[in-house]
Every structure is written in C-alpha cells, then in structure tokens.
Amino acid sequence: MKTLTGKDLAAAIRAQTEAEAAAGPQPRLAVVVATADEASLWYVRSIAKAAAGVGIACDLVDLGPEARREQIGETLARLSGDSHVHGVMLQTPLPAGASPQELAGAIDPRKDVDGANPLSLGRLAAGLPAFPPATAAAVMALLDHYEVELRGRRAVVVGRSTVVGKPLAHLLLDRHATVTVCHSRTRDLPSVTSEAEVLVAAVGRAGLIGADHVAPGAVVIDVGTNPTGDGGLTGDVDSEAVAGLAGALTPVPGGVGPVTTALLLRHTARAANLP
Ligand SMILES: NC(=O)C1=CN([C@@H]2O[C@H](COP(=O)(O)OP(=O)(O)OC[C@H]3O[C@@H](n4cnc5c(N)ncnc54)[C@H](OP(=O)(O)O)[C@@H]3O)[C@@H](O)[C@H]2O)C=CC1
Numbered sequence: 001m002k003t004l005t006g007k008d009l010a011a012a013i014r015a016q017t018e019a020e021a022a023a024g025p026q027p028r029l030a031v032v033v034a035t036a037d038e039a040s041l042w043y044v045r046s047i048a049k050a051a052a053g054v055g056i057a058c059d060l061v062d063l064g065p066e067a068r069r070e071q072i073g074e075t076l077a078r079l080s081g082d083s084h085v086h087g088v089m090l091q092t093p094l095p096a097g098a099s100p101q102e103l104a105g106a107i108d109p110r111k112d113v114d115g116a117n118p119l120s121l122g123r124l125a126a127g128l129p130a131f132p133p134a135t136a137a138a139v140m141a142l143l144d145h146y147e148v149e150l151r152g153r154r155a156v157v158v159g160r161s162t163v164v165g166k167p168l169a170h171l172l173l174d175r176h177a178t179v180t181v182c183h184s185r186t187r188d189l190p191s192v193t194s195e196a197e198v199l200v201a202a203v204g205r206a207g208l209i210g211a212d213h214v215a216p217g218a219v220v221i222d223v224g225t226n227p228t229g230d231g232g233l234t235g236d237v238d239s240e241a242v243a244g245l246a247g248a249l250t251p252v253p254g255g256v257g258p259v260t261t262a263l264l265l266r267h268t269a270r271a272a273n274l275p
C-alpha cells in the first residue's frame with residue numbers, strides 16, 4: 001500500500017503562495033473564533049504560524065465562547081467591508097444558537113477563502129468560479145498530486161457536511177467521477193463503500209472505516225481528525241485493518257491536514273490579487 005503524505009505537497013503550495021503573496025500588496029487573513037474547543041484553537045494557531053511563514057498577515061479575532069450570534073455576524077460584516085482584509089474565515093464550532101451556514105452569509109464571497117458562504121457553495125455547484133472550502137480542495141489537490149484518475153471512476157464520500165462532504169461531491173463530479181455520498185442514515189455502509197475506487201472518509205469517528213469497507217486496490221483519503229487520549233490525532237480509517245487491502249491511503253496526521261492549511265493561504269493570496 002502506498003502512503004499519500006501531504007507534507008511535501010503542502011510545502012510546495014506554501015512556496016508558490018509565498019511568491020504570489022510577494023507579487024502584490026501584503027495579503028491579510030482574518031480568522032474569527034468563538035470557541036474554547038482545543039482542536040479548533042490548535043488549527044487557528046497553526047494557520048497563524050503558516051501565514052507568517054509565507055508573508056501573509058493574519059488577524060485572530062477571538063470573540064470568546066460566549067459570543068452572541070449578532071456579534072459574530074457584525075464582526076464578519078465589518079471585516080468583509082474592510083479593504084485591508086482580503087480573506088475572512090469563520091472557525092467552527094460556534095456557540096449554541098449560532099449557525100455557521102447562516103452567519104457565513106455575511107462574508108463577502110470574494111473574501112470567502114474557506115468557501116463557507118452558501119453563495120460560494122451554490123456557485124461551486126453551478127460550476128462558477130468560487131473558493132471551495134480548503135479541506136475539500138485539499139482532497140482534490142492530493143488526488144491530483146498523486147495522479148489518481150477520476151474520470152469515469154466510482155468515488156464514494158462518507159460525510160455530507162457543508163465544509164467537506166457536499167462541496168467535495170461537486171468537485172469530484174466536475175472531474176467526471178461517478179459520485180455517491182453516504183451519511184449517518186446510509187444503510188449497509190460497507191456495501192456502498194466497498195464499491196469505491198476512490199473512497200473519502202469525512203465523518204469524525206476514529207476507525208469507522210475498516211477492512212469490510214474497502215475494495216482491494218482502492219485509493220482511500222482520510223479527512224477525519226479525531227483526538228486520541230494521549231494528545232495525538234487519528235483518522236476515520238483503521239489504517240492497520242485496511243493496510244493489506246487499500247492501494248493507497250493518506251496518513252493522519254500528515255495527510256489532508258497540512259494541505260488544508262496551505263490551500264487556505266493560497267486562497268487568501270489569490271483573494272488579495274483579484275482584480
Ligand atoms: N483535516 C482537515 O483539514 C479537516 C478535518 N476535518 C475533520 O473531518 C471530520 C468531519 O468533519 P465535518 O464534515 O466538519 O463533520 P460533521 O460532524 O459536520 O459531519 C460528519 C458527517 O458524517 C456523517 N456520519 C456520522 N456518523 C456516521 C456513520 N456512522 N456512518 C456514516 N456517516 C456518518 C454525518 O451524517 P449526518 O449528516 O447524517 O449527520 C455527517 O454528514 C472530523 O473529524 C473533522 O475534525 C474537518 C475539516 C477539516
């Protein structure tokens with residue numbers, strides 16, 4: 001089985017992004033946070049660090065876990081109207097009563113570098129230019145980097161969230177894959193996933209995908225990031241169980257994650273260079 005790591009690809013994307021960022025006015029990304037979730041805060045800090053590394057300014061706008069919906073919406077609207085800010089991202093999870101889908105409507109689509117505004121998803125579905133969510137884009141970037149053929153092949157996505165599963169299904173369709181999307185109400189998940197030549201797991205359940213879910217030779221992309229008891233991270237795929245079966249598998253950590261962060265920065269540099 002081949003291991004499809006994301007580290008080198010992420011480094012290449014960052015190098016390209018650094019050059020793009022240096023070509024114009026310094027890009028600026030604003031990340032709005034309203035959570036105490038440790039994993040989420042870790043991601044935000046890693047974005048800030050990676051941004052600094054490629055010459056992108058990054059403002060963390062931390063509203064705290066008690067932030068009210070109105071306050072989050074006003075913050076997003078203010079940042080969208082600020083000509084010094086080129087990219088705006090709303091980190092999830094949000095406090096109870098605040099819907100990310102509804103609030104992200106306040107992000108100017110031209111600054112929507114994590115594809116969170118429903119308009120961006122609609123444009124993506126319609127085949128119009130838009131920023132896809134960085135995670136969905138990262139899956140496509142990994143498949144392209146490792147030259148995985150998609151045209152005419154059976155792709156199964158497990159998970160239908162607005163951040164990963166839904167946009168990814170559209171991106172795969174655009175590349176002429178035959179796409180099936182599974183979710184928590186899917187009956188007999190293994191019978192569906194074992195038809196996949198390309199299988200993407202984006203659920204958030206450690207080890208959900210085992211040997212009976214995977215066809216021999218399948219390319220498996222593991223988007224899941226589940227905290228382990230000892231402070232580490234593990235994916236949705238039971239990598240030991242599928243190792244003798246899958247043709248290729250992305251590791252967690254070191255797979256989709258680093259590419260996601262790199263692409264968020266690439267989107268920001270592109271947003272800053274939009275005419
Ligand atoms: N590496 C990265 O860059 C990123 C990683 N992630 C990770 O990816 C994972 C998914 O994230 P996200 O999409 O935001 O999660 P959500 O919780 O929003 O969505 C999870 C999806 O999985 C489905 N699901 C839940 N249980 C099952 C099951 N037993 N069988 C089949 N489907 C199931 C849900 O179905 P239903 O719709 O019916 O509830 C839902 O569609 C998480 O681990 C997250 O941390 C997320 C973003 C970025």
Ligand SMILES: Nc1nc(=O)c2c([nH]1)NC[C@@H]1CN(c3ccc(C(=O)N[C@@H](CCC(=O)O)C(=O)O)cc3)C=[N+]21
Nearest residue numbers: 040043090091092093135225233253254255257258260
């Ligand atoms: N609006 C929004 N967009 C997101 O994209 C989003 C979000 N909200 N909420 C939280 C999840 C989680 N997420 C991760 C991204 C990168 C890594 C990552 O790079 N992880 C490293 C390792 C980390 C470690 O070892 O602890 C890796 O996989 O190699 C992890 C998790 C993005 N998310």
